[in-house]
Amino acid sequence: MHHSRRSLLQSLSCGFGYLALQGLCGRAAQGVAAATATDLSQRVSPIAARAKRVIFLCMAGGPAQMDTFDYKPQTGKKPHPGSVTEFKQRGQSGLWVSELLPETARYADELCVINGMNADTGIHAQSFLQLHTGDRLRxxxxxxxxxxxxxxxxxxxxxxxxxxxxxxxxxxxxAFLPSIYSGTPIGVNGEDMGKATIANVASSHLPPDVKRQQVDLIQSMNREHLAHRPGDAELDSVIQSMELGYRMQSEAPGLLDLGNESQATLDSYGIGREKESVGTCKRSDFGRQCLLARRFAEAGVRFIEVCHGSWDQHKNHRRDLKANCEATDQPIAALLGDLRQRGLLDDTLVVWGGEFGRPGLTPGDGKDETDHNYRGFTFWLAGGGVKRGYVHGKTDPTGTQAVDGKVHFRDLHATILHLMGLPPNDLTFWHAGRNHRLTGPEGGKVVHELFA
Incomplete structure (x- = not known):
């Protein structure tokens, strides 16, 4: 089957051609990056790496640390029974874990809990941005x-x-890094994860050999354009992204298909329970995300983020917190167990947390309301070379403020990069007349106390 140059150009509006043009148009507004490295070739870690990949379990909205991992028995003097979250010491390490997380508690000896986290603001949007990018405004x-x-x-x-x-x-x-380094989103704003796909990768509008001709034609024009714009890293990045998109057709759709997983594995993650909902979250959706994260990690993806929200509980705190814990507890435990059973946990860094935490309920007032607390909250890590069954830092007796072993977001970022074999304060990119880094002008402190 032969197609003329004209017919190939006309087919750009569908399938892979659409993906390529969409990427080009979408990135134009971000400006031109000032570096030439725009490929995803595997690179040697500049320093010794303890982890090869990261799975970030992002609990958007601010999980309440004193109802999950930061045990404060002195704050529990409530006037009515059943109003206090019970804690127990779990595993050989004796790690304190809430009754709301019984499945995660079975892996207490794998967890490295940071109870001295702190950020710069209690505003959701700004702190969420700082958690992900190191900057809360731009x-x-x-x-x-x-x-x-x-x-x-x-x-x-x-x-x-x-x-x-x-x-x-x-x-x-x-942002200003070449667009080849953007994350690939799968599922947007609560989309049913059972139907979520990578847009425009799988298609049947053309046979494989003609798709290759189509891409080659587009790329020849792109490279001709690049020859007249030497050093245009953004255009070079689009060329690389197009090649990646073409290669993804052979592997990505299969990874999204859970048909080759055993029934026992599906059950362990809670997949197949679509009719059961907890709050606003389908039980199976978060389990599907966690299983997909394991599959992508096993296939060689460096960084996978799994998002769950919302933990923004003000009124009806106990009810909504319980619902979120029920929706996430079993899948997270299944992920930790699955990684361990497959020999992946040792070099996979699992990170759990949100943009801040919450203060405790006021003793004796009978209210079921909480607010935001960015001065002291909890994250935990597992695998990837961190200590097992370990607690770092603490908050004051009321759980309001980190007072020992403080870890700021930039320190967490520095620690994650270091575990991945990247020097956190030396990993920079030239943009707008100066070098930028994830850890910001202040730099981040690597928390070596967390390392096994």
Missing amino acids: PRPSLGSWVSYGLGTQNQNLPGFISLNTSKTSVYSS
Whole structure:
């Protein structure tokens, strides 16, 4: 089957051609990056790496630390029974974990809990941006984009960075980094994850050999254009993205198909329980995200973000917190167990947390309301070379403020990059007349106390 140059150009409006043009138009507004490195080839870590990949379990909205991992028995003097979240010491480490997370508690000896987290603001949008990019006011490359920029991908048929159940573009934006380092979003704003796909990758409008001809034609024009614009990293990045999109057709659709997973695995993640909902979250949706994260990690994707929201509980705090814990507890435990069973946990860094935490309920007032707390909250890490069954830092007796072992977002970013074999304060990109880095002008402190 032969197609003329004209007919190939006309077919750009569908299938892969649409994907390529969409990427070009979408990135034009971001400006031109000032570097020439625009490929995803696997790179050697500049320093010794403990982790090869990251799975970030983002609990958007601010999980209440004193109802999950930060045990404060002295704050529990309530006038009516059943109003206090019970904690128990779990595993050989004796880690305190809430009754709301019984499945995660079975993996207490894998967790490295940071109870001294702190940020700069209690405003959701700003703190969420700071969590992902290091900056709370301006668009900047996300953590996943920096990891992809520094290390490339282990699988040239897949992106270096994937974002599941994406809620905001800040989660996966590469900003001024070349667009090849943007995250690939799968599922947007609560989309049914059972139907979520990578847009415009799988198509049957042309046979494979003609698709290749189509891409080759487009690329020849792009390269001719690039020859007249030497050093245009953004155009070069579009060319690389187009090649990646073509290669993804062979592997990405299969990874989204869970048909080759055993029934026991599907059950462990809670997949197949579509009719059961907890709050606003289908039980199976978050489980599907966690299983997809394991599949993408196993296939060589460097950074996978799994988003769950919203933990923004003000009124009806206990009810809504319980619902979110029920929706996420089993899938997270299944992910940790699955990674461990497959020998992936040792070099996969799992990160759990949100943009801030919440203060405790006021003793004796009988109210079921909470607000925002950015001065002291909890994250946990697992695998990837961190200590097991360990607690770092603490908040004051009321859980209001971090008072020991403080870890700011920029320190968390520095620690993650270091675990991945990237020097956090030296990983920079030249833009707008100066070098930029994830850890900002202040730089981040690597928290070596977390390392095994």
